[in-house]
Amino acid sequence: MTLVAILSGAGVSTDSGIPDYRGPNGLWRRDPDAEKLVTYSSYMADPEIRRKSWLMRRQHTTLHATPNAAHRAVAELDRRDGFAVRVITQNVDGLHQLGGMAERKVLELHGTARAVTCTRCHARSSMDDALARVDAGEPDPPCLVCGGILKSATVMFGESLDPVVLGDAIAVTKACEVFVAVGTSLAVQPAASLAGLAAEHGARLIVVNREPTPYDALADEVVREPIGTALPALLTGLG
DSSP, X not given: OEEEEEEEOGGGTGGGTOOOSSSTTOHHHHOXXXXXXXXXXXXXXXXXXXXXXXXXXXXXXXXXXXXXXHHHHHHHHHHSTTEEEEEEEXXXXXXXXXXXXXXXXXXXXXXXXXXXXXXXXXXXXXXXXXXXXXXXXXXXXXXXXXXXXXXXXXXXXXOOOOHHHHHHHHHHHHHOSXXXXXXXXXXXXXXXXXXXXXXXXTOEEEEEXXXXXXXXXXXXXXXXXXXXXXXXXXXXXXX
């Protein structure tokens, strides 16, 4: 059984209509002030930032997006005889699961935009329910359990990754025989360091990304072709 680890970044979901925030034309480069909407300290301190954040979530394409060929190709590889796939994703859109990967096989390093959590009691509920409250006239809906501040169940700027999820990602990276970094700039730590860790432990490292990454020199193969066609072809050819 060949264990394949897929580290996926924003480029995997652009074909689903979800923008790349950090790319050359990404939102964070076009509008640096937008970062405040997903920066923990700003979000907690300023009710106006929270109100704008809820409007951004309501208007965003993430919850309406559907999986594309890249997501489906990953799930298809996991169903093939002789392969086991684990996804380590920097994305918060849940499209790997919707594309056919079992929940337990997907490690969401940066959390999920499909749920909300209370910053005080940590109660968790669906994003759809929270947005329904926004639509009903609550611009900054509080937690229904304790009245605390709600936020998306994503890792905001200024927050640390879940140590359990990160630990599982490191374990998968050390154990895999093939490590595919796809649609990620490999510039955001600690996720980026997983590529180097995989190479250090003897995995075949493949980088699929439009732009150069800091780990290209370590890669056994670098692919610059569009992800929607390149990744399915690459995964089909494994074996």
